[in-house]
Amino acid sequence: MYTVKEVSKLLDLTEHTVRFYTDKGLVPSVQRDKNNNRLFDQESINWLIGVRFLKQCGMSVEDIKSYVDLCLEGNSTIQERYEIILKQKVIAQAQLEEVTRTVKYMEEKANHYLKIIKGVIPDDTNPGNWESKYANNQLKKAQADFL
Amino acid sequence: MYTVKEVSKLLDLTEHTVRFYTDKGLVPSVQRDKNNNRLFDQESINWLIGVRFLKQCGMSVEDIKSYVDLCLEGNSTIQERYEIILKQKVIAQAQLEEVTRTVKYMEEKANHYLKIIKGVIPDDTNPGNWESKYANNQLKKAQADFL
DNA sequence: CTACTACCTTCGTGTTACACGAAGTCAATA
DNA sequence: TATTGACTTCGTGTAACACGAAGGTAGTAG
Numbered sequence: 640m641y642t643v644k645e646v647s648k649l650l651d652l653t654e655h656t657v658r659f660y661t662d663k664g665l666v667p668s669v670q671r672d673k674n675n676n677r678l679f680d681q682e683s684i685n686w687l688i689g690v691r692f693l694k695q696c697g698m699s700v701e702d703i704k705s706y707v708d709l710c711l712e713g714n715s716t717i718q719e720r721y722e723i724i725l726k727q728k729v730i731a732q733a734q735l736e737e738v739t740r741t742v743k744y745m746e747e748k749a750n751h752y753l754k755i756i757k758g759v760i761p762d763d764t765n766p767g768n769w770e771s772k773y774a775n776n777q778l779k780k781a782q783a784d785f786l
Numbered sequence: 787m788y789t790v791k792e793v794s795k796l797l798d799l800t801e802h803t804v805r806f807y808t809d810k811g812l813v814p815s816v817q818r819d820k821n822n823n824r825l826f827d828q829e830s831i832n833w834l835i836g837v838r839f840l841k842q843c844g845m846s847v848e849d850i851k852s853y854v855d856l857c858l859e860g861n862s863t864i865q866e867r868y869e870i871i872l873k874q875k876v877i878a879q880a881q882l883e884e885v886t887r888t889v890k891y892m893e894e895k896a897n898h899y900l901k902i903i904k905g906v907i908p909d910d911t912n913p914g915n916w917e918s919k920y921a922n923n924q925l926k927k928a929q930a931d932f933l
Numbered sequence: 934c935t936a937c938t939a940c941c942t943t944c945g946t947g948t949t950a951c952a953c954g955a956a957g958t959c960a961a962t963a
Numbered sequence: 964t965a966t967t968g969a970c971t972t973c974g975t976g977t978a979a980c981a982c983g984a985a986g987g988t989a990g991t992a993g
Contacts, residue, residue: 642940655981658941674989676940692891695884700979714902721899728892735889737842738882744839745875752868755861789969802952805970821960823969847950 641679650687657687665690665703667711696731788826797834804834812837812850814858843878 647654666686670678709716754760794801808816813833817825856863901907
């Protein structure tokens with residue numbers, strides 16, 4: 640059994656957020672002790688982890704609430720829930736691509752700066768610099784995605 | 787040369803956001819035509835793409851502005867910029883792990899639902915369901931990360 | 934017994950990064 | 964002439980919190 644504080648540490652959420660989520664009904668299994676303190680058992684923590692995943696891929700608190708309610712409604716809603724998860728899966732996959740590109744950008748950028756610092760190449764801070772060159776290269780791929 | 791509308795389509799931002807960013811000075815190379823319309827050349831678009839990457843890994847508009855200002859200040863700020871990028875790189879890499887986990891969660895969850903729908907396994911909607919079982923498995927890894 | 938700590942509550946304000954609409958102004962185009 | 968599309972400022976609204984205040988209760992330590 641965990642307190643709000645422990646859970647917040649465990650899942651890297653603020654206590655505020657943990658209370659916020661439970662109050663919004665995102666963690667139906669959360670209990671109270673005789674002093675009205677929130678008590679999280681393993682299951683509640685598991686729920687919270689699930690909630691974090693759903694949040695992660697851009698679901699609003701409201702939408703997560705709806706989803707949780709569907710879960711509580713029972714087996715009749717499984718098709719509906721399946722479709723929600725499928726949609727989120729697609730979103731998460733798109734995020735994965737974006738984040739992968741971002742990591743790559745940061746890596747190449749860091750390398751670029753490092754080279755300048757080490758004097759391997761001259762600096763080029765002014766407009767028309769690496770930002771441009773890098774992005775110009777990226778743009779072909781990027782545009783293919785966006786257009 | 788691109789208009790706000792075109793850029794917004796190209797980079798999947800709203801026109802509001804594009805104006806917002808340019809007004810905040812995140813795209814120093816943006817020009818105006820004789821009618822005061824924002825005009826984006828290739829370089830401005832590249833800048834915007836860079837801004838998007840920085841945003842992506844959690845930098846605030848304010849911090850991006852500071853970074854952009856550092857860029858404009860010139861070669862003396864390269865070390866500082868290098869450190870910023872390194873920090874963002876770490877953040878982006880952490881995001882990558884999180885998103886990877888999220889994708890996995892969604893995939894496994896979708897598979898689970900699919901099995902229920904196809905009648906391969908019975909439903910288990912009530913508390914103590916798959917959410918718990920999945921999360922219980924995840925928890926060991928998760929806890930290793932968080933504790 | 935009292936002080937302190939750790940929960941809880943409600944209330945209310947502040948923040949970020951926008952979204953959105955209103956109203957009014959230009960300028961080019963049909 | 965009317966529409967279109969850009970612009971501006973102003974102002975409100977929103978989500979998901981962050982944070983502090985004020986006040987309550989419960990358990991522990993000195």
